[in-house]
Amino acid sequence: MDFAKYFPIWDKLTPSQQARILDVSHPLKAKAGTVLHNGSMDCLGLLLIRSGQLRVYTLSQEGREVTLYRLFEMDICLFSASCVMPNVQFEVVIEAEKYCDLWVIPSCLFKNFMDESAPVASYINSLITSRFSEVMWLMEQIMWKSFDKRLAGFLLEESQLEGSDTLKLTHEKIANHMGTAREVVTRMLRYFQGEGMVTLTRGTIQITDPKALQSLTE
Amino acid sequence: MDFAKYFPIWDKLTPSQQARILDVSHPLKAKAGTVLHNGSMDCLGLLLIRSGQLRVYTLSQEGREVTLYRLFEMDICLFSASCVMPNVQFEVVIEAEKYCDLWVIPSCLFKNFMDESAPVASYINSLITSRFSEVMWLMEQIMWKSFDKRLAGFLLEESQLEGSDTLKLTHEKIANHMGTAREVVTRMLRYFQGEGMVTLTRGTIQITDPKALQSLTE
Numbered sequence: 001m002d003f004a005k006y007f008p009i010w011d012k013l014t015p016s017q018q019a020r021i022l023d024v025s026h027p028l029k030a031k032a033g034t035v036l037h038n039g040s041m042d043c044l045g046l047l048l049i050r051s052g053q054l055r056v057y058t059l060s061q062e063g064r065e066v067t068l069y070r071l072f073e074m075d076i077c078l079f080s081a082s083c084v085m086p087n088v089q090f091e092v093v094i095e096a097e098k099y100c101d102l103w104v105i106p107s108c109l110f111k112n113f114m115d116e117s118a119p120v121a122s123y124i125n126s127l128i129t130s131r132f133s134e135v136m137w138l139m140e141q142i143m144w145k146s147f148d149k150r151l152a153g154f155l156l157e158e159s160q161l162e163g164s165d166t167l168k169l170t171h172e173k174i175a176n177h178m179g180t181a182r183e184v185v186t187r188m189l190r191y192f193q194g195e196g197m198v199t200l201t202r203g204t205i206q207i208t209d210p211k212a213l214q215s216l217t218e
Numbered sequence: 219m220d221f222a223k224y225f226p227i228w229d230k231l232t233p234s235q236q237a238r239i240l241d242v243s244h245p246l247k248a249k250a251g252t253v254l255h256n257g258s259m260d261c262l263g264l265l266l267i268r269s270g271q272l273r274v275y276t277l278s279q280e281g282r283e284v285t286l287y288r289l290f291e292m293d294i295c296l297f298s299a300s301c302v303m304p305n306v307q308f309e310v311v312i313e314a315e316k317y318c319d320l321w322v323i324p325s326c327l328f329k330n331f332m333d334e335s336a337p338v339a340s341y342i343n344s345l346i347t348s349r350f351s352e353v354m355w356l357m358e359q360i361m362w363k364s365f366d367k368r369l370a371g372f373l374l375e376e377s378q379l380e381g382s383d384t385l386k387l388t389h390e391k392i393a394n395h396m397g398t399a400r401e402v403v404t405r406m407l408r409y410f411q412g413e414g415m416v417t418l419t420r421g422t423i424q425i426t427d428p429k430a431l432q433s434l435t436e
Contacts, residue, residue, distance in 0.1 A: 058354070060362040086344040089351035090358075114340055121339030122332055125346060126304040132350045133307035136276070139357045140308075143397050144278040179361050 003103060006048050006074060012119035021113075025105045030096040036080060039091035043083035045106040049075050052100030053161075056092050056131075057176075066179030068092065069134040070161075078127050084111040147180070151188050152216040154178060155198070155207060165207045221321060224266050224292060230337035239331075243323045248314040254298060257309035261301035263324040267293050270318030271379075274310050274349075275394075284397030286310065287352040288379075296345050302329040365398070369406050370434040372396060373416070373425060383425045 003022060004010045013021065028047075030036060036054070037044060047054070054071040056079065071077050082088040084107045113120040141150055154177065158167050171185045178185070189205065192198045197213050199206040207213065221240060222228045231239065246265075248254060254272070255262060265272070272289040274297065289295050300306040302325045331338040359368055372395065376385050389403045396403070407423065410416045415431050417424040425431065 058358060060358070062362070064362065066361055085347055087347040087351060089348075090354035114336070114343070116336055118332070118334055118336045118339050121336050121343060125332070125339060125343050128343060128346050128350065129303055129305040130307075132346065132353070133305060135350070135353060135357065136308035139353065139360070140276060140278070142357070142360060143284055144280070144282065 003048075006050060006103070008074075008076070009119055009123045012123075013113075013117070017113060017117065020109065021105060024109050025103050028100075028102045028104050030100045030102065032096055032098050034096045034100075035093060036096060037082075037092070037094035039093065040083070042080070043107050044080045045104045046081050046110050047077035047094075048103040048105065049073055049077070050101040050103065052096060052102070053098040054094055054100065055097040056094050058090070058092055064179060065093075065176040066138075067177040068138060069131065070097065076127060078124070078131065081105075081107045081110050083107055084114075142179070147178075147184065148188055148191070149217050150178060151185070152192075152197075152213040155205065156210060156213055156217070159207055159210070165210070167205045167207070168203060169205060170203060221266075224268060224321070226292075226294070227337055227341045230341075231331075231335070235331060235335065238327065239323060242327050243321050246318075246320045246322050248318045248320065250314055250316050252314045252318075253311060254314060255300075255310070255312035257311065258301070260298070261325050262298045263322045264299050264328050265295035265312075266321040266323065267291055267295070268319040268321065270314060270320070271316040272312055272318065273315040274312050276308070276310055282397060283311075283394040284356075285395040286356060287349065288315065294345060296342070296349065299323075299325045299328050301325055302332075360397070365396075365402065366406055366409070367435050368396060369403070370410075370415075370431040373423065374428065374431055374435070377425055377428070383428070385423045385425070386421060387423060388421060 003025065007021070010018065030052070036042070036047065049071055051073050054077055055067055056069055056071065056077070057065050057067045059065055077094060078085070079088070079092050080094055114124055151174070154174065155167065158169065159165055171189065172182050174185045175182045189198065189200055192213075193200050195212065197207070197209045199208050221243065225239070228236065248270070254260070254265065267289055269291050272295055273285055274287055274289065274295070275283050275285045277283055295312060296303070297306070297310050298312055332342060369392070372392065373385065376387065377383055389407065390400050392403045393400045407416060407418055410431075411418050413430065415425070415427045417426050
């Protein structure tokens with residue numbers, strides 16, 4: 001089992017902890033679009049990503065979304081175990097954005113390890129702080145950056161993630177990532193098209209001048 | 219020394235840890251307005267609040283502020299020790315908003331304790347998660363709530379903190395708390411005045427209809 005290779009602090013676990021974690025962790029495969037965690041209803045456990053991509057987002061009461069961050073291969077998803085984390089007073093939705101091959105470390109085991117092992121608790125500290133940093137970055141973007149800069153940054157990030165200049169993304173989907181309305185996205189994309197930075201066709205956005213988009217974000 | 223009474227997990231420290239913490243922690247008094255931590259320049263340590271009030275905020279590149287959260291008696295301020303916390307990729311400013319009587323637990327000691335003690339590391343986890351929750355709450359307010367609702371909530375919170383219906387607050391100061399421009403605050407306060415919810419005089423805001431403000435926030 002190559003679990004040890006993926007679990008970041010494997011060497012800091014005792015042999016008995018290593019045996020327990022191998023004993024109770026189990027694989028999970030999820031198709032793109034699967035919701036793995038939805039607010040406080042679920043408590044699956046820590047998710048260790050072997051391959052794939054998770055999206056973590058919040059929902060407003062009216063059903064509007066904003067993407068908080070994404071997780072990739074070798075990342076650990078924490079908030080799918082939020083039931084055993086004290087003081088988590090917010091709810092997130094976690095979905096498989098691409099096909100995911102995961103390991104699940106059950107919440108109760110994770111809680112035991114945090115209580116008994118300083119290295120595990122410290123490592124979890126560093127994970128929470130990473131996610132906190134991503135949310136702070138996002139909040140600062142929302143507070144201080146105009147929407148054109150944010151959208152330019154989003155398109156470049158997507159292009160990098162997909163390894164392509166042609167993005168198959170509806171305006172609705174972009175609006176859900178960015179926590180805004182579809183009309184706002186459409187208006188800005190048309191402006192970008194007018195400036196020669198993108199070409200819009202039905203269901204796709206082609207980035208034609210990445211340098212111009214990049215300089216817009218700066 | 220009544221340090222033990224204020225330090226939340228005193229009973230979970232070993233006698234040797236208790237002795238070390240008493241040995242190196244020191245008192246600090248700060249006048250209202252004192253900046254105790256400014257981004258990555260400082261690394262004072264954990265601050266344990268005996269009395270007073272701290273404000274933690276971020277600054278945009280243009281110098282605009284937004285208050286992330288406040289800390290009160292018996293709270294512990296974490297990010298004044300951010301230098302020893304892995305993965306903190308954001309900067310905050312921490313100021314004494316009222317006269318503060320504090321204990322400082324130096325960063326190096328705090329780091330040692332986190333590395334050797336699962337209860338300390340777990341407790342720090344719960345603190346980070348609390349602050350994370352406050353920032354998530356704030357982000358959701360900024361994303362989904364209109365400014366009138368946010369301002370009504372802010373005025374009621376201030377009134378509760380000060381134990382008074384008369385707030386000595388300039389429009390500029392409110393703008394700094396809420397991450398907006400002074401003109402936006404002035405316009406909304408004048409609207410509130412027109413609706414009979416507040417009375418404005420130079421440098422003060424008197425809340426005349428708290429129920430109406432409350433129902434606005436809901």
